[in-house]
Amino acid sequence: MPLDTVAQLVPAVAGLPFEEGYVSSVIFVSLYVSLIAVTLSTLFSIPVALVMGFTDFPGQQFVKSVINTGMGFPSVVVGLLVLFAVSNQGPLGTFDLIFTKQAMIMSQFVLATPPITAISLAAITGVSGNVRDAAHALGGTRIDVALVVIKEARYGIATAVLAGFGRAISEVGSVLIVGGNITSADGISKTRTLTTAIQLEARQGQYGTAMVLGAVLVALVLLVNAIVVRLGSDGVSGR
Numbered sequence: 001m002p003l004d005t006v007a008q009l010v011p012a013v014a015g016l017p018f019e020e021g022y023v024s025s026v027i028f029v030s031l032y033v034s035l036i037a038v039t040l041s042t043l044f045s046i047p048v049a050l051v052m053g054f055t056d057f058p059g060q061q062f063v064k065s066v067i068n069t070g071m072g073f074p075s076v077v078v079g080l081l082v083l084f085a086v087s088n089q090g091p092l093g094t095f096d097l098i099f100t101k102q103a104m105i106m107s108q109f110v111l112a113t114p115p116i117t118a119i120s121l122a123a124i125t126g127v128s129g130n131v132r133d134a135a136h137a138l139g140g141t142r143i144d145v146a147l148v149v150i151k152e153a154r155y156g157i158a159t160a161v162l163a164g165f166g167r168a169i170s171e172v173g174s175v176l177i178v179g180g181n182i183t184s185a186d187g188i189s190k191t192r193t194l195t196t197a198i199q200l201e202a203r204q205g206q207y208g209t210a211m212v213l214g215a216v217l218v219a220l221v222l223l224v225n226a227i228v229v230r231l232g233s234d235g236v237s238g239r
Helices: 003-014 022-054 060-070 075-086 101-125 129-137 142-152 154-169 173-179 194-203 207-237
Strands: none
Touching: 022 060, 022 101, 022 142, 022 154, 022 194, 022 207, 060 101, 075 101, 075 173, 101 154, 101 173, 129 142, 142 154, 154 207, 173 194, 194 207
16 A cells, blocks of 8 residues: 555544544444344244254245245345334334334344345255264154254354344344434444444545444454354364
């Protein structure tokens, strides 16, 4: 990078509102909302994938189609549906969840669940039937067989969870609708995430802050990719 460019960036970075906690609060809200949403989605998605992978039931193909469709479902539509659910006219209106982190978690849960379920299901059904037969032959119960299959499919399940996290933390439309992109009077984020902050800062011409926030977001995405690559390397070397 040319020295004159660095010289221009140094004052911009030095003038960012780190001392007020703006950037750190935005990062905290992003990670808080995304991690909780993905954790809840994982606890829901993996049992669903196991049930679908181990049993046959009427309408199973329809359920798979719904899950696959959900992977590409428009996020703004999800945001509108969650906004209606938590509004005064919605079924959850009495809980006063509008423009809160809880509403954002609900929205990201809906967005993260389809990819986690679909990829986990593919990983579980991809486990060789010989593994299940061997577990049954050794006297294993259904739970024992399920645990063995999960162990064999752990790389695919980990990939599913990380894919869900990637979609959650990079989301803009739905969290903007249900969260409101709110900060307190002292500039601390209440419902502002990295993506919504980047959008706002860039629109206001605060390109230095937007670039720093963008770099943080990219770093988080690269970290997720590095984890997937590491897990893949371990899975191949362990065979």
